Amino acid sequence: MIEFEVTPLSVTGVTYGAAVKSAAFGPIADEPSPGSTDLFFSEYVEGSSNNKAIEIFNGTGQAVNLTGYTIELYSNGATTAGSTLSLSGTLINNDVYVIANTSANAAIKAVADVLHGVTNYNGDDAIVLKKNGTIIDVIGQVGFDPGAEWGSGLTSTLDNTIRRKPGTLAGDTNPSDAFSPADNWDGFAIDTIDGLGTHTN
Numbered sequence: 185m186i187e188f189e190v191t192p193l194s195v196t197g198v199t200y201g202a203a204v205k206s207a208a209f210g211p212i213a214d215e216p217s218p219g220s221t222d223l224f225f226s227e228y229v230e231g232s233s234n235n236k237a238i239e240i241f242n243g244t245g246q247a248v249n250l251t252g253y254t255i256e257l258y259s260n261g262a263t264t265a266g267s268t269l270s271l272s273g274t275l276i277n278n279d280v281y282v283i284a285n286t287s288a289n290a291a292i293k294a295v296a297d298v299l300h301g302v303t304n305y306n307g308d309d310a311i312v313l314k315k316n317g318t319i320i321d322v323i324g325q326v327g328f329d330p331g332a333e334w335g336s337g338l339t340s341t342l343d344n345t346i347r348r349k350p351g352t353l354a355g356d357t358n359p360s361d362a363f364s365p366a367d368n369w370d371g372f373a374i375d376t377i378d379g380l381g382t383h384t385n
């Protein structure tokens with residue numbers, strides 16, 4: 185419960201203040217809900233051909249300077265990154281940053297912020313998001329090759345799109361434990377890209 189001290193104020197003959205002061209306030213309707221602590225992966229596309237893209241969401245409540253953020257690809261159970269992308273620029277609040285494969289289709293490229301080889305994954309490769317060298321999110325399990333994919337059905341990392349479940353406030357900071365996409369992601373059919381370029385949390 186918040187109580188405001190309001191000095192009565194007269195505007196065009198109407199006095200405000202007294203009624204406001206006596207009202208009991210709950211949460212203010214348009215006040216933003218608690219934001220996420222940092223950026224996280226919001227969408228992963230591993231479609232047909234080279235239709236591959238990854239999306240990062242800023243739900244922190246403020247603009248984020250992307251300098252210092254990196255994305256790394258750990259292929260086929262590797263323990264060292266085979267490809268690294270260093271981000272730059274500014275990502276405003278509630279916006280996403282999309283990294284697409286250089287050979288992705290036109291519809292994917294249309295919503296991409298950058299094209300980069302860090303998207304050269306095919307289902308059994310871990311992808312890590314770091315801030316100043318510290319892991320803040322991971323898809324997959326670094327150092328482990330699942331064979332073909334993590335997950336099953338539509339919610340898998342091969343020939344599917346997976347989207348972070350609404351309400352997610354932070355990424356997965358443990359790159360070493362088992363990865364089960366259904367825990368934190370919703371799955372969609374191959375080449376689903378209607379959610380790429382925006383994120384509703």
Ligand SMILES: [Ca+2]
Pocket residue numbers: 259260305306307308309
């Ligand atoms: Ca692979």
Ligand SMILES: [Ca+2]
Pocket residue numbers: 230231232233306342343
């Ligand atoms: Ca594929």
Ligand SMILES: [Ca+2]
Pocket residue numbers: 226227239280347379380381382383384
């Ligand atoms: Ca999205």
